[in-house]
Structures are given as C-alpha cells and as structure tokens.
Amino acid sequence: MARPVLKTRETWATRLGVIMAVTGSAVGLGNFLRFPGKAAAYEGGAFMVPYFIALLLLGLPIAWAEWSMGRYGGVRGYNSLPGIFRVIWKNRISPYLGAFGLLIPVVIYMYYVYIEAWCLGYAVKVARGDLFAGAGPEQYGERSAEFFRNFTGVAENGLAISQGTNWLDSAIPYLVLCFALNFLLIYRGLNKGIEWFCKWAMPALIVCALIVLVRVLTLGAPIAERPEQNLTNGLGFMWNPGTANISFWQSLGNAQMWLEAAGQIFFSLSVGFGIIMCYASYLRQNDDIALSSITSAAGNEFCEVALGGMITIPVAFIFLGAAAAGQYVGSSFDLGFKALPIVFEHMPLGRFVGFVFFTLLFLAAITSSLSMLQPAIALLEEGCGMTRRTSVAVLGLLTAIGSGFVVYFSKDLMALDTMDFWVGSLCIFILATIQVLLFGWVMGIDKGHEELNRGGAIRIPRLVMFIIKYVAPVYLLAIFFTWLYQQATAEKGNYFMTLKSNSTAQLTVGFIVLTLVFFMVVVARSVKRWERREREAQP
Amino acid sequence: MTTGGWAIMLLSVGFVTTLFAWCIWKVLTTNRKGGPDEHEPRT
Numbered sequence: 001m002a003r004p005v006l007k008t009r010e011t012w013a014t015r016l017g018v019i020m021a022v023t024g025s026a027v028g029l030g031n032f033l034r035f036p037g038k039a040a041a042y043e044g045g046a047f048m049v050p051y052f053i054a055l056l057l058l059g060l061p062i063a064w065a066e067w068s069m070g071r072y073g074g075v076r077g078y079n080s081l082p083g084i085f086r087v088i089w090k091n092r093i094s095p096y097l098g099a100f101g102l103l104i105p106v107v108i109y110m111y112y113v114y115i116e117a118w119c120l121g122y123a124v125k126v127a128r129g130d131l132f133a134g135a136g137p138e139q140y141g142e143r144s145a146e147f148f149r150n151f152t153g154v155a156e157n158g159l160a161i162s163q164g165t166n167w168l169d170s171a172i173p174y175l176v177l178c179f180a181l182n183f184l185l186i187y188r189g190l191n192k193g194i195e196w197f198c199k200w201a202m203p204a205l206i207v208c209a210l211i212v213l214v215r216v217l218t219l220g221a222p223i224a225e226r227p228e229q230n231l232t233n234g235l236g237f238m239w240n241p242g243t244a245n246i247s248f249w250q251s252l253g254n255a256q257m258w259l260e261a262a263g264q265i266f267f268s269l270s271v272g273f274g275i276i277m278c279y280a281s282y283l284r285q286n287d288d289i290a291l292s293s294i295t296s297a298a299g300n301e302f303c304e305v306a307l308g309g310m311i312t313i314p315v316a317f318i319f320l321g322a323a324a325a326g327q328y329v330g331s332s333f334d335l336g337f338k339a340l341p342i343v344f345e346h347m348p349l350g351r352f353v354g355f356v357f358f359t360l361l362f363l364a365a366i367t368s369s370l371s372m373l374q375p376a377i378a379l380l381e382e383g384c385g386m387t388r389r390t391s392v393a394v395l396g397l398l399t400a401i402g403s404g405f406v407v408y409f410s411k412d413l414m415a416l417d418t419m420d421f422w423v424g425s426l427c428i429f430i431l432a433t434i435q436v437l438l439f440g441w442v443m444g445i446d447k448g449h450e451e452l453n454r455g456g457a458i459r460i461p462r463l464v465m466f467i468i469k470y471v472a473p474v475y476l477l478a479i480f481f482t483w484l485y486q487q488a489t490a491e492k493g494n495y496f497m498t499l500k501s502n503s504t505a506q507l508t509v510g511f512i513v514l515t516l517v518f519f520m521v522v523v524a525r526s527v528k529r530w531e532r533r534e535r536e537a538q539p
Numbered sequence: 540m541t542t543g544g545w546a547i548m549l550l551s552v553g554f555v556t557t558l559f560a561w562c563i564w565k566v567l568t569t570n571r572k573g574g575p576d577e578h579e580p581r582t
Contacts, residue, residue: 239551292566301558
C-alpha cells in the first residue's frame with residue numbers, strides 16, 4: 001500500500017475569502033459594459049428569460065462541476081489543471097488537456113491587463129477633466145474618440161509606445177503600474193495576496209457601484225430641452241420587453257438572442273477559464289462548496305443585473321438619447337471608453353462620478369486579472385518545483401512579452417481582438433466542454449454528487465447531477481457549434497477570413513501557438529516529475 | 540417604461556439581490572467545517 005505523501009499546503013483562510021476571490025474573478029468589465037449592451041440590444045426584458053434559464057441550466061452546473069473537481073484535485077495535492085485532470089482521469093492525455101487551463105488565463109491576462117490600465121488611466125483622466133479640456137459640448141464625441149485612439153494606440157501599430165515626449169499621456173505608465181500590482185499580490189501568495197486583496201476590493205467595488213447607482217437614480221431629466229430623456233425612459237430602454245416593432249413573444253422566438261444570453265452567462269460567470277477549478281483546489285477536504293459556489297455566482301449576478309443593468313444603459317440614454325445610445329451598445333469598448341466619458345462630462349458632479357465609475361471598473365478588472373495568474377503559478381511550482389520568486393519571474397517575463405505584443409500591435413486593437421476570439425472565446429468553449437464531460441462522464445455523477453455535498457452548508461439536489469451530465473453538455477455544445485458556424489460564415493468580423501488576410505492576426509495566432517507549446521513542454525516535465533515522486537512514495 | 544418593463548426589472552433585480560443577500564446571510568451564520576491541512580495521498 002502506498003505511503004501517504006503529506007505536506008502542508010496553501011489553503012484559503014476563510015470561506016468568505018474564497019467567495020470574494022471567486023466572485024472577484026468573475027466580476028469584470030463585462031458585468032458593467034457587455035451585459036447592459038447585450039440586454040439593451042435584444043429588447044432588454046425579453047433577454048432576461050434566456051439569461052436566467054442559461055444561469056440555471058448551464059452557468060451554475062458548470063460552476064459546480066469546476067468547484068467539485070478543483071477541491072477533489074487539491075485534496076490530492078494538485079492545484080494546477082494538468083494535475084487535477086490527471087487525478088480525475090488516469091489517461092496519458094488528461095494533463096495535456098489541462099494545458100488549456102493555463103493557456104486561457106495567461107493569454108487573456110496579456111490583453112486584459114491592458115484594458116485594466118485603460119480603466120485606471122481613465123479614472124485619473126476623467127477626474128482631472130483631461131479628456132475634454134477646452135472643448136465645447138458639440139466637440140465631445142470627436143474628442144472622446146480621439147482621446148481613446150491616442151490613449152490606446154488604436155490608430156496605428158506602435159503608437160502607444162512611440163508617443164515621444166507624450167508617452168506619459170498613453171496607457172503605458174498605467175500598464176506598468178497594473179503589472180506591478182498584479183505580480184506583487186501574486187507574489188504574496190493566496191492568503192496575504194489574493195484573499196487579502198479581494199476581501200477589501202470586492203466590497204469597495206460594490207460601494208463604488210452603489211454611489212454611481214444612487215447618482216443615476218436621482219438624475220431625473222437633467223437636460224431641460226429634452227425632458228423625454230429621463231430616468232424612467234432610460235430604464236425602459238434597458239428593460240422593456242419588446243419594442244414598437246417586435247413583441248415580447250417574437251423576441252423569445254429569436255434564436256440569436258438565446259445564443260447571446262447563454263454566451264453572456266457563460267463568460268460572465270468565468271466558467272471554462274480554469275480559474276474556478278484552481279481556486280477551489282485550495283479548499284480543505286471538508287470545506288463547503290455548495291453554498292460558496294452559489295454565493296459567488298449570486299455575487300456576480302448582483303453586480304451584473306442589479307448594478308450594471310441599472311447604471312450603464314439608463315445613464316447613456318439620459319444624456320445621449322436613444323439613437324446615440326443605441327449606436328454604442330454593440331461594443332463594450334465604445335460604450336465604456338467613448339460614450340460614458342461624454343455622459344460624465346455632461347452630468348452634474350460628473351467628474352467625481354466618472355472617477356468612481358472607472359475606479360469600479362479598475363477594481364473589477366484587477367480582481368479578475370489577479371485570478372488569471374494563479375493557475376500558471378500553481379503549475380510552475382508543483383510541476384517544476386520552482387519557488388514563488390522564480391515562478392513569478394518566469395510568468396512575469398512571459399506575460400510582459402505577451403502584453404508588449406498586444407500594446408505594439410494596437411492598430412484596430414487587432415492583436416487584442418484576435419487573442420480574445422481564439423483564446424477568450426473558442427478555447428473557453430473547448431475547456432468548458434472538457435470539464436463538464438470529465439465531471440459527468442469520467443468522475444461520474446455519483447462521486448461528483450458526493451464531492452459536491454461533502455462539507456456543504458446546503459444540500460444540492462440529485463436533479464442537478466442529471467442536468468450536469470445530460471443537459472449542460474448538450475446546451476453547451478449547441479451554443480458552441482452555432483457560435484462557431486456563425487463566426488465562420490459571418491460577412492463582417494469573420495476571424496477565420498481575417499486570419500487568412502491579416503498579418504497581425506497571423507502573428508498573434510502564432511504567438512498563441514508558441515505559448516501553448518511552452519505550456520505543453522512544462523506539462524510534460526511536470527508529469528515526469530509527478531510520476532517520479534509517486535514511484536519514490538511507493539514502499 | 541411599460542408595465543412589462545417594470546415587472547421584469549423588479550423581478551430580475553429583486554431575484555438576484557435577494558439571492559445574494561440570502562447567500563451572504565447563510566455564509567455568515569453557518570459554522571465553517573474544516574479539515575486538517577494535510578492532503579490525501581496522490582492517487
């Protein structure tokens with residue numbers, strides 16, 4: 001009989017700590033920009049029907065599967081997805097499938113940290129009134145777009161870096177600060193870094209959101225010449241089920257809306273990133289999963305529906321009107337970084353509220369970006385035996401190269417967009433499918449149900465296992481293939497065609513492939529190391 | 540804003556707020572169950 005290999009390991013100090021960390025990982029810019037835009041674009045109220053159905057049949061079940069598998073692997077000594085997958089499925093290929101759980105968060109970090117820097121930069125710039133200095137209201141639209149172009153370098157490759165004496169006006173200094181903060185917190189470890197930070201950052205985020213919400217709900221009709229642009233109509237623009245042209249029931253028959261709602265739930269809860277599984281692996285054997293997982297999901301939904309849904313679109317409607325607000329809803333970046341600065345410039349106390357709003361976005365972004373680093377740190381340490389200092393240095397170098405790539409190839413945000421599609425969308429669908437199949441069909445629902453309920457503060461009914469095994473995979477694959485088909489046949493924004501014709505897209509995919517190869521090599525070394533240690537542990 | 544809009548907004552916001560509040564209350568009022576720091580054998 002094998003002797004147990006015992007060691008002390010990092011674990012979460014409190015249940016609230018892990019809940020705040022997972023909620024922080026899930027709550028991001030999407031809660032305050034993407035969700036409101038999607039809901040408003042699809043006759044708001046009607047959108048909520050497929051949204052909540054997807055939450056119950058897709059989002060929550062996959063989250064439960066991730067939490068369960070994570071703790072199962074963690075109790076057996078593994079915090080990285082390759083290690084966890086290897087424990088669950090004793091097949092040679094399983095740790096290599098787990099490499100997706102490294103590629104996805106690390107590549108997403110490379111561009112997400114740049115967006116995080118924009119949020120921090122905008123908080124400062126809006127507070128100082130830098131965006132519209134000397135401009136009249138009729139120039140706000142043009143100034144806002146021009147500022148975004150220069151700040152992010154979207155007009156030309158290398159623009160953000162090559163601003164000569166004005167580089168301090170770009171997002172670069174903020175990017176350096178964000179990088180330093182992320183890695184300082186990761187270096188401090190699970191309890192003194194991630195848990196400590198999220199335990200104050202998440203409440204601060206909610207307080208910021210409540211401040212902005214109160215301001216929005218007390219606006220009334222601030223533009224005397226346009227009394228129809230008032231709060232009630234703004235809320236209606238977001239929440240009314242149906243419009244003059246399309247009824248509620250007709251909306252419900254729109255398959256595209258069902259697809260978008262399910263996609264929004266999927267990305268909002270951050271399932272399929274590999275992060276929840278990694279975070280859950282730091283739980284103790286009898287720590288609660290059932291209540292913690294629902295609480296994290298509920299926290300994410302509160303931020304998205306009750307806060308994001310009540311702020312962004314109504315305030316854009318009030319100050320910009322239906323037509324202009326409608327133009328911006330299709331793009332989170334346009335909504336957040338072009339439309340909202342104009343809104344705050346018009347708003348009474350707008351510079352303060354704008355500062356608070358972008359601070360909120362920054363807190364949402366950094367609690368997410370922080371979580372994206374931990375999976376790779378876990379593998380470098382447990383798979384390669386690196387110390388914290390070395391793993392942080394290696395990951396810091398890799399992500400600095402990747403972020404530098406994103407910052408340089410900034411024309412039309414091509415590198416960022418390409419990474420977001422191939423890794424931040426396609427690979428996530430793949431990993432989520434692997435996870436739900438591993439839980440339902442390899443680990444098995446009997447073992448999975450036992451794992452989910454062990455130490456639980458509430459009991460998850462057996463019906464949920466049926467949903468995880470049969471309903472969630474079918475739902476997920478249906479969305480995945482429909483989305484893939486749409487992407488491949490789109491006339492505009494077709495990433496497959498872009499890959500054939502655009503050299504930046506080709507370089508970006510090449511970079512992604514190199515990163516995957518790097519992680520595959522690390523996984524291969526890790527497997528050898530784990531096998532050697534298991535042989536040594538045999539009597 | 541239509542009646543349907545009010546209904547959907549209040550139901551959606553009410554549901555997520557109530558759920559989140561209940562969860563936080565449950566977390567704060569339920570004793571944490573824990574185990575030893577050691578982990579099981581790597582199998």
